[in-house]
Amino acid sequence: MSRHPFMEESAQRHIDEVRSVVGVAACALVSSDGRILGKHFPEGDLTSSLFAAMSATILASAEAACGSVDVERPFLVAVASADATILIVSVGEAALIAAVIDKSADLPTVQRQLLDIAVRIGEEEA
Numbered sequence: 001m002s003r004h005p006f007m008e009e010s011a012q013r014h015i016d017e018v019r020s021v022v023g024v025a026a027c028a029l030v031s032s033d034g035r036i037l038g039k040h041f042p043e044g045d046l047t048s049s050l051f052a053a054m055s056a057t058i059l060a061s062a063e064a065a066c067g068s069v070d071v072e073r074p075f076l077v078a079v080a081s082a083d084a085t086i087l088i089v090s091v092g093e094a095a096l097i098a099a100v101i102d103k104s105a106d107l108p109t110v111q112r113q114l115l116d117i118a119v120r121i122g123e124e125e126a
Contacts (some may be wrong), residue, residue: 014121018097020092021113023105025084028092028098029121030050031075032060037095057096075118076111089114092122 002053011029028039033052038094041048062074079086086105089097097118101110 007087010125014038014097014117015040017117018099018114021099021110021117023102023110024099025058026051027091028055030056030096030098032056032096049112051098055086055096059088059090059096076115078111080102085109087114089118091118091125094125097121097122 014029015027018024018029019040026039026043028041028048028051029037030052030066032035034056036048036052039048039052041051058077058079059074062077066072066074070116073090075090077088080087084101085101085105086101087099087101087110089099091097097114099106099110099114
């Protein structure tokens, strides 16, 4: 099994930073192949592995869709529903941040903050 560049303590630090963003209800730092590197799920772990794998799949599908129409690789994918939004933010090619955002949050502000965090993580882990 290959090692991922994220160490456990740095992954938890990154998760703590994501959790500090107002409106984030749950989050995970996920490898590009869908493995959980760090997470925060208030209601337990029952769905966190599935959430991580599906988030990686969503980002990979968005990348494929963009490639098929000659559009640059996406850096953020939003999945909106009536009660929450899931934001999937690329952290380079190695990882992603997947976060469940409460419907009451200021979504543009949360997006900017998560994009800033993703850039910092990418620079730090490179």
